[in-house]
Amino acid sequence: MNINSGVYAVILNKNKEVLMIHRTDHDLWEIPGGKWEENETPWQAAIREVEEETGLKVEVKKLVSIGSRPERQDLVFTFLCEIIGGKMKYTREADNIQYFSFENIPPNTAPSKLERIKDALENKDKCFLRDISQSIKTEDFVEENKL
Numbered sequence: 001m002n003i004n005s006g007v008y009a010v011i012l013n014k015n016k017e018v019l020m021i022h023r024t025d026h027d028l029w030e031i032p033g034g035k036w037e038e039n040e041t042p043w044q045a046a047i048r049e050v051e052e053e054t055g056l057k058v059e060v061k062k063l064v065s066i067g068s069r070p071e072r073q074d075l076v077f078t079f080l081c082e083i084i085g086g087k088m089k090y091t092r093e094a095d096n097i098q099y100f101s102f103e104n105i106p107p108n109t110a111p112s113k114l115e116r117i118k119d120a121l122e123n124k125d126k127c128f129l130r131d132i133s134q135s136i137k138t139e140d141f142v143e144e145n146k147l
Helices: 040-052 112-123 137-147
Strands: 003-012 018-023 056-069 073-086 093-098 128-131
Touching: 003 018, 003 040, 003 056, 003 112, 018 040, 018 112, 040 056, 040 093, 056 093, 073 112, 073 128, 112 137
Parallel strands: 003 073, 056 128
Antiparallel strands: 018 093, 056 073
């Protein structure tokens, strides 16, 4: 079995606004994340992805959700993270980095990312287990919306 894996980091400021990046390859806002690499844990991958995409160093505080798309062998982890260092900077993957309240998240944000953010904001004591088979993949959202 070959599992397609992904990790995402939800980073909140003191006002409960979420840190989002604007991608350089599409007109799309996202939370930092990506694939985890060989010989690293999902939480190590989330830490690495945040630093690669934002320049920030984070610490994982909790597992927010695990999503599975069984028909494609997709497994996606979302972590709540806290900034512990680094300096926010634009990167080859992010040409803008901003905090948004949930109500003001840009419309060019994939629905799957909204669900992950909502999970992090709504329940601090629970890890959500999600069947994401019916969720729109980011790639499909980009194509459908011509972003």
